[in-house]
Amino acid sequence: MTARPPFLAKLTGRAEPDATKRRWRRYPIDPAAWDELCGALGTGLDLVSLWGEPGAVHMALREGDEAVIVTLPCPSGRYPSVGRLHAPAVRLERAVQDLTGLVAEGLPDARPWLDHNRWGVRHPLWSAEPVAADGAPYPFLPVEGEGLHQIPVGPVHAGVIEPGHFRFTVNGEAVVRLEQRLGYAHKGTAALMTGAPLAHAGRLAGRISGDSTVAYALAFALAVEEATGSQVPDRAQWLRGLMAELERLANHLGDIGAIANDAAFAILHAHTGMLREQVLRASHTAFGHRLMMDRIVPGGVAQDLAAEGRAAIAATVGHIRRVFPKLVEVYDETNSLQDRVVGTGVVRPEWVNQFATGGFVGRAAGRAFDARRWAAYAPYHSLTVEPPVFEQGDVNARVWVRIREVEQSLTLIDRMLETLPSDPILAPLGSGPAAGPETEGAALVESFRGDVFFWVRVTAEGRVAACHFRDPSWFQWPLLEAAVEANIVADFPLCNKSFNCAYSGHDG
Numbered sequence: 001m002t003a004r005p006p007f008l009a010k011l012t013g014r015a016e017p018d019a020t021k022r023r024w025r026r027y028p029i030d031p032a033a034w035d036e037l038c039g040a041l042g043t044g045l046d047l048v049s050l051w052g053e054p055g056a057v058h059m060a061l062r063e064g065d066e067a068v069i070v071t072l073p074c075p076s077g078r079y080p081s082v083g084r085l086h087a088p089a090v091r092l093e094r095a096v097q098d099l100t101g102l103v104a105e106g107l108p109d110a111r112p113w114l115d116h117n118r119w120g121v122r123h124p125l126w127s128a129e130p131v132a133a134d135g136a137p138y139p140f141l142p143v144e145g146e147g148l149h150q151i152p153v154g155p156v157h158a159g160v161i162e163p164g165h166f167r168f169t170v171n172g173e174a175v176v177r178l179e180q181r182l183g184y185a186h187k188g189t190a191a192l193m194t195g196a197p198l199a200h201a202g203r204l205a206g207r208i209s210g211d212s213t214v215a216y217a218l219a220f221a222l223a224v225e226e227a228t229g230s231q232v233p234d235r236a237q238w239l240r241g242l243m244a245e246l247e248r249l250a251n252h253l254g255d256i257g258a259i260a261n262d263a264a265f266a267i268l269h270a271h272t273g274m275l276r277e278q279v280l281r282a283s284h285t286a287f288g289h290r291l292m293m294d295r296i297v298p299g300g301v302a303q304d305l306a307a308e309g310r311a312a313i314a315a316t317v318g319h320i321r322r323v324f325p326k327l328v329e330v331y332d333e334t335n336s337l338q339d340r341v342v343g344t345g346v347v348r349p350e351w352v353n354q355f356a357t358g359g360f361v362g363r364a365a366g367r368a369f370d371a372r373r374w375a376a377y378a379p380y381h382s383l384t385v386e387p388p389v390f391e392q393g394d395v396n397a398r399v400w401v402r403i404r405e406v407e408q409s410l411t412l413i414d415r416m417l418e419t420l421p422s423d424p425i426l427a428p429l430g431s432g433p434a435a436g437p438e439t440e441g442a443a444l445v446e447s448f449r450g451d452v453f454f455w456v457r458v459t460a461e462g463r464v465a466a467c468h469f470r471d472p473s474w475f476q477w478p479l480l481e482a483a484v485e486a487n488i489v490a491d492f493p494l495c496n497k498s499f500n501c502a503y504s505g506h507d508g
Contacts, residue, residue, distance in 0.1 A: 024442035046356035162503035209505030215447030219454035226441030236300030237378035300426035345495035359450025365393035471505035
């Protein structure tokens with residue numbers, strides 16, 4: 001059978017790109033091409049993100065090594081829905097409607113998504129029309145059937161956890177359907193960044209999701225550097241990679257223990273918690289902040305690595321190498337724990353392929369995508385990254401992806417420390433290509449949770465004219481709804497923690 005020719009190659013061969021030579025080239029298209037693209041999504045053509053501006057809607061797309069952004073003008077404020085043909089776009093289009101007022105015609109579910117009717121304005125990224133809260137309840141999907149009942153959970157949860165609401169429909173103990181409602185952690189970050197100087201906008205980017213502050217700051221910096229045509233010193237690029245792997249290491253260690261804890265195996269939680277704490281302390285010694293917040297900036301990094309910090313990281317990596325294999329053995333050989341995680345919360349390979357799901361959710365179900373390898377941004381262009389892939393798609397597989405990535409991060413950190421260049425750590429930003437008063441750039445970065453997308457338009461004065469970001473959780477949360485079906489209610493915390501989707505990162 002003849003292989004289908006790459007769809008984006010056909011598109012880019014007939015369309016006029018913008019004047020710059022950035023990787024994420026942007027193409028204006030017409031409604032016919034828009035519909036053609038929508039019909040091709042999920043067949044090797046991945047939806048990376050979707051967002052709107054006054055009078056236009058944008059889609060970021062990826063196919064193989066190709067990546068583009070397409071723009072459809074919609075002066076009437078309406079455009080053909082992507083979600084009517086490709087389910088992963090539905091929530092993004094609902095968010096576009098809430099934030100900009102652009103209407104997706106044919107959208108199967110047009111309920112508000114981020115807007116809880118509490119902002120005091122409507123469409124804040126466009127008209128910011130004042131509106132009074134009416135207190136109308138959110139219209140959850142109707143439930144019918146004999147013996148069914150509902151269990152509402154959240155948005156306020158026990159302990160320290162971000163807000164999100166889960167509406168379970170159950171038959172006895174079996175979950176028949178789960179419906180999520182998010183948006184409680186919406187901070188208006190894109191609106192706050194618009195008009196802000198790049199330095200301040202970078203600080204806001206690092207606060208989109210605190211557990212991924214390094215990844216978000218890096219994605220923003222790379223997008224700005226592409227927009228401004230800037231060159232970053234080699235040492236700064238390697239220090240960025242070092243921070244990214246420390247962030248990945250700390251989060252994976254915390255997740256492994258927390259998953260075990262949700263299966264009532266607290267001893268593993270305690271030990272991995274201590275290892276995570278050591279990583280955070282080493283990060284503080286090395287970069288002056290436990291989460292390394294505000295350390296990555298456009299043009300480089302804000303703090304160098306001194307000998308004391310290098311020694312702290314090396315000692316922590318050595319300790320984890322000695323201790324972690326024993327913890328993995330305990331996890332794998334504890335029958336009561338294995339009974340809870342094996343075969344629980346299964347995600348099918350066709351789901352992750354349709355949703356282009358990244359991170360441990362995707363890799364646990366056979367999708368090998370990793371932005372570090374695909375985008376090959378520095379320093380990963382000089383390193384070997386082989387994402388661990390499993391096929392089972394259950395809680396156990398998601399734990400094993402984390403285990404293998406912990407081991408890989410230890411190796412990458414060692415390699416970075418060995419080959420750290422001696423250049424400066426910061427360079428001035430360039431003025432960008434001669435393409436008018438505003439330039440733009442985009443980046444895809446691998447966080448511990450999956451791929452983070454960032455797009456930014458920069459003014460000649462060095463301010464953000466417009467921006468958009470997409471957390472990996474946008475394409476993971478819907479799969480949690482599917483994965484929990486037919487499991488018992490008591491297994492939901494276990495499934496939920498194995499996904500560990502972001503609330504703040506998703507809500508923006």
